[in-house]
Amino acid sequence: MPLQEIVTGIEARAKTGILKVAQGNITKTFYFNNGAIIFVNSSQPGERIGEFLSGIGCIDLQRLQDLLEESRRQGVHFSADLIAEKVFERNSLETALTQLILIALADALKWREGSFELSAHLPDSVLHSPVPIRVENAQEKSTRFAA
Secondary structure, eight states: OOHHHHHHHHHHTTOOEEEEEEETTEEEEEEEETTEEEEEEEOSTTTSHHHHHHHTTSSOHHHHHHHHHHHHHHTOOHHHHHHHTTSSOHHHHHHHHHHHHHHHHHHHHTOSSOEEEEESOOOHHHHTOSSOOOBTTHHHHHGGGOO
8 A cells, every 4th residue: 555545544534643664774764643744753864853953053963962862851741841942943843844745745655565563553752842843635745855
């Protein structure tokens, strides 16, 4: 089943859960809430959150790694720490993470083969993120990021 059909079905049926797609050693995990993508994790170089934020010039990678370690030690959500430390304003971080979602999806939609796994479980940490992202019709929007 093509990934395009899977994403279309999730969006059209307003499903909540996790869609994990893999091709070779690359895995991308899209988190959906009521049909909209609210977060992504990717093992694709350049699509990891820290690498992405550093790559678009938002923050130095070493500073980002230090903040990540600190948020883990304190048990604080990483995105909340980025805002609290005034590394990002909430709107800027929302915009950057939305771009990451669209870029990761556009790349995955180009894959000719791979595997997928669907799960209805959505972790509370993603569902109640301090930086609310909601990308509706992500598949349609991601086409502008496809190269």
